[in-house]
Amino acid sequence: MTPTVGLISLGCAKNLIDSEVMIGHLAQAGMALTPDPELADVLIINTCAFIDIAKQESIATVFTAVKDRSADPARARQKIIVAGCLSQRFAKDLPALMPEVDAFIGLDQLTKVAPIIQHLLGANNAPALTKDEGPAATADPRDFVTLKPRFVPDYTTPRFRLTPDHFAYVKIAEGCNHTCSFCVIPQIRGRHRSRTQDSVVREVAGLVSSGVKEINLISQDTTYFGMDQWSGERPKPSSPVDSSKGESLATLLRAINQIPGEFWVRLLYTHPAHWSDELIATIAACDKVAKYVDIPLQHISDRMLTAMQRVTSGASIRDLLRRMRAGIPGLGIRTTFIVGFPGETAADFQELLDFIAEFRFERAGVFQYSKEEGTRAYQMAGHLHHMTRRSRWSRAMAALQRIAGETNQAQVGNSVRVLVDAPGIARTPWDAPEIDGSVEVDAALPVGQFATITIGDWRGYDLVATQ
Numbered sequence: 519m520t521p522t523v524g525l526i527s528l529g530c531a532k533n534l535i536d537s538e539v540m541i542g543h544l545a546q547a548g549m550a551l552t553p554d555p556e557l558a559d560v561l562i563i564n565t566c567a568f569i570d571i572a573k574q575e576s577i578a579t580v581f582t583a584v585k586d587r588s589a590d591p592a593r594a595r596q597k598i599i600v601a602g603c604l605s606q607r608f609a610k611d612l613p614a615l616m617p618e619v620d621a622f623i624g625l626d627q628l629t630k631v632a633p634i635i636q637h638l639l640g641a642n643n644a645p646a647l648t649k650d651e652g653p654a655a656t657a658d659p660r661d662f663v664t665l666k667p668r669f670v671p672d673y674t675t676p677r678f679r680l681t682p683d684h685f686a687y688v689k690i691a692e693g694c695n696h697t698c699s700f701c702v703i704p705q706i707r708g709r710h711r712s713r714t715q716d717s718v719v720r721e722v723a724g725l726v727s728s729g730v731k732e733i734n735l736i737s738q739d740t741t742y743f744g745m746d747q748w749s750g751e752r753p754k755p756s757s758p759v760d761s762s763k764g765e766s767l768a769t770l771l772r773a774i775n776q777i778p779g780e781f782w783v784r785l786l787y788t789h790p791a792h793w794s795d796e797l798i799a800t801i802a803a804c805d806k807v808a809k810y811v812d813i814p815l816q817h818i819s820d821r822m823l824t825a826m827q828r829v830t831s832g833a834s835i836r837d838l839l840r841r842m843r844a845g846i847p848g849l850g851i852r853t854t855f856i857v858g859f860p861g862e863t864a865a866d867f868q869e870l871l872d873f874i875a876e877f878r879f880e881r882a883g884v885f886q887y888s889k890e891e892g893t894r895a896y897q898m899a900g901h902l903h904h905m906t907r908r909s910r911w912s913r914a915m916a917a918l919q920r921i922a923g924e925t926n927q928a929q930v931g932n933s934v935r936v937l938v939d940a941p942g943i944a945r946t947p948w949d950a951p952e953i954d955g956s957v958e959v960d961a962a963l964p965v966g967q968f969a970t971i972t973i974g975d976w977r978g979y980d981l982v983a984t985q
Contacts, residue, residue, distance in 0.1 A: 584618045886910075
């Protein structure tokens with residue numbers, strides 16, 4: 519009997535691609551897929567564990583699935599698999615903490631999910647599991663997590679897209695070489711490992727030929743693409759990109775820009791340490807590259823940047839932003855900040871507010887510092903009271919909201935190219951899917967196609983086209 523598999527995907531777009539890869543392999547193995555957990559013989563929960571709120575959501579989702587299975591006799595034989603970052607981060611602890619879960623799989627098991635399911639169900643034709651497929655972290659036979667992930671997708675990797683037909687995410691690298699003191703990603707996903715440029719270009723070309731109009735390039739550190747493959751001494755995490763040494767984000771964008779078709783490509787998750795004048799010039803020159811850059815800055819105070827181990831300084835960030843503005847006409851910059859980091863003083867926070875007021879980012883967000891076990895910041899002195907963190911978050915968000923309103927008001931009367939997401943809803947080049955705002959447009963505009971509209975009004979973070 520062919521098993522029916524359901525999947526719940528939590529977290530960011532990078533995690534979504536992991537879910538798409540798992541579904542691709544399940545479909546390749548001939549397994550039936552269902553969006554209804556009640557109908558699944560096997561339920562996979564692909565979890566996030568980046569910050570505390572994400573962990574809480576993941577744990578709650580797992581326990582809800584366990585509870586629902588217990589309450590429904592028809593689901594008594596259902597198998598529950600916990601995948602993704604929660605499994606990877608807490609591989610040694612979860613089998614004991616969640617005995618009701620039937621298997622834990624890590625990031626290297628995305629392509630092995632079908633044989634693992636066959637093994638769990640006791641299928642007669644189930645292939646024997648190799649050492650790499652588990653058990654690894656503990657003696658628990660439910661644990662299939664390998665502790666140092668090595669997997670990175672290729673253009674040939676089976677994948678079933680979960681995004682609408684007109685946009686897609688493309689993961690160009692996996693892992694991260696930065697050791698930011700607040701972040702657990704390198705511990706979860708391993709060291710940075712880039713795909714080849716040819717692999718990425720082939721995937722993008724295939725997506726464009728299938729009708730995709732927007733390509734969102736993602737990784738933990740998009741601007742480090744290719745640098746890990748350079749011959750000779752490996753560049754430091756703070757090194758700017760020099761494409762004369764090998765493949766880079768700049769060479770990749772130029773290659774993608776040559777792909778025939780009508781589409782735009784968007785950059786997400788760039789790190790300020792690796793930007794170069796070459797990359798700025800490349801974005802300006804490539805007509806298919808959206809004039810939008812996601813560049814999480816986290817802070818501007820030198821004290822905080824040093825404590826966060828961001829390998830950047832306030833002066834270098836300001837200089838980079840000025841060069842980006844000057845070099846890329848019409849650029850929209852998206853960034854994020856962390857407030858309430860251990861040791862952040864009132865002066866540090868005021869410097870951040872002044873910085874926000876000066877540079878007036880088109881798109882921005884703020885996070886309250888999340889104390890994560892296993893990070894350097896977890897052991898730091900000077901953790902702030904939660905009410906102080908919340909107050910600073912509120913003040914920073916208020917400043918960003920004022921700028922967002924003024925930015926939107928300045929757009930009124932402008933003619934803008936948009937991509938229609940749904941009947942009556944579109945996005946500008948400055949709006950990444952599921953992150954930024956949208957534009958209310960004529961409901962008759964065809965979904966999944968580009969259109970040129972005139973901005974007539976705005977509401978909150980969203981724009982309204984003239985009808």
